[in-house]
Amino acid sequence: MSTVAHAHDSHAASHGADAHDDGKPHIHVTSPLLLLGVFGALLVLTVLTVAVTSIDLGPLNIWIALFVAVAKGGLVVMYFMHLRWDSYYNGIILIVSLFFIALFIGIAILDTKEYQPNMEAPHQGQVLPVQDAR
């Protein structure tokens, strides 16, 4: 098929400013080496995140776990979901979604902190079901 050459052309053309193309999708074919490399990195990070649980780093633990998760997520999004070669619009949608989730969780946590003292009070000295168990 002549399509092998075609893919190469159209990919190259997509980088040209006003290249004349034939309307075929501009596809980026991810190389096997890159796919396997990302897969290997994901496995290493998985082992890392399990291993780091056994080391006590205080409050740092959760941040390391989240950092590793974000790194893994980044690899999946950039290479497996080929966002790296995609239109920027797709990336913007992802980033905006994540931004609103962060806003949602962040403000909810702030609010929780704000009312924490009030929430503690009612429990003092109350007899609750589990108390009966003693």
Next chain:
Amino acid sequence: MSNAETNVAGTALLDDPHAEHGGNGHDPNLAHHFDTPEQQYTSAKLGMWIFLGTELLMFGGLFCAYSVYRHNHPEVFVYAHKFLDKWLGAVNTVVLITSSLTMAWAVRASQMNKSRLLTVLLILTIIGGYGFLGIKSIEYHQKYEHGLWFGGSNIFSESYIEKVGPKEFEKSVEHLEHTTMEPSHAGGEAHAGEARGGDAHSEVIGQANGEAHGEAVAGHEAVAGAAATSQPTLKTAAGFSDPNAGLPDEAKIKPSFESPAGLAPEVAAADPHHHHLSFEELALRDKKNLATFFNIYFFMTGLHGVHVVVGMSLIYWVLLRSVGPRGRLYVWPLGLASVGVFLLYLIIITHYMMLAVWGGAVLLFSLLWLVRNLTIANSVEEGHGEFSRDYFTPVDLVGLYWHLVDLIWIFLFPLLYLIH
């Protein structure tokens, strides 16, 4: 897209030298409201990303519930997550990552016109999905057996406590802690040398772990056994004095508004790793709220599990389209047969014999269907799959969905199983 403006819809297609399908140059894969395949492809992809964005927002609600709850009750998470089997979770992470790889490779295969490779990789991806569900069923069934199911079927729930009464409840919790709790993280290595009380439990724990996990995870027993030998009895462990003796419950923890809530200084000093937090040591308000951890766990992993099933179904749909008419004769019944096999597999886990009826019926029907299709196979043209370099959008978009499933799990795993 660059010549989309200059070409009136249709004329571009007639000029298109690459339009191989269709007699008069009309690309059968191009909908009429698109100018070019390129425009159609990028639009489809943009739409898929918008959908994935809404998916993330939906999960975001659950992550928010998780965050607020963990912020309010850190000890609940430290204590209750030990009931989850982090090794099964880790294996499932690897299974999902592997199936993500095969899916990404399937997209590549479709882009390279390698339709046979595409079919094989899609099948492997579906098998990965079954692998994930299979391991997840082991976990869910363990939770069910141990009374750590959601809602009122959780022994920590108030309705359960009311039902069985406080005495029985105490006994259940003690039993649960001794038989099902994930052996403390690294407790085995870190404290192996120290003299510990409570080795009497180690045998019981070792056995329970062996029974519970069976041969599901190779090497797991070894790990569980190693850690179990140092599983301490909380109150008698060397250098461990009960910091709560004589204190009212609430004194056990620092007020959480002072700092990211944590254990009281005394508890933290006695057990800096929080490994051995027991039900007894929990503050009253945390004891009351343990069931919520499991509800969050089941909600998050359940919604994720639904996505796994939907993803597998979509991959199956793509698989059907990736083969020609004759191949489809085989793929239809074999896909159904895989459901039957999975139902039969669930018997091994649940010992629920009605599944034999259902699984057997599905399997029998699909095998009859397969035999019938084999007899007519010769009269059906072999044909070829629908996907090629020029049209692989469904493979690509379903792939994106499958990667999203992987992405969510990448966050769920450390947040639920690896709490420190």
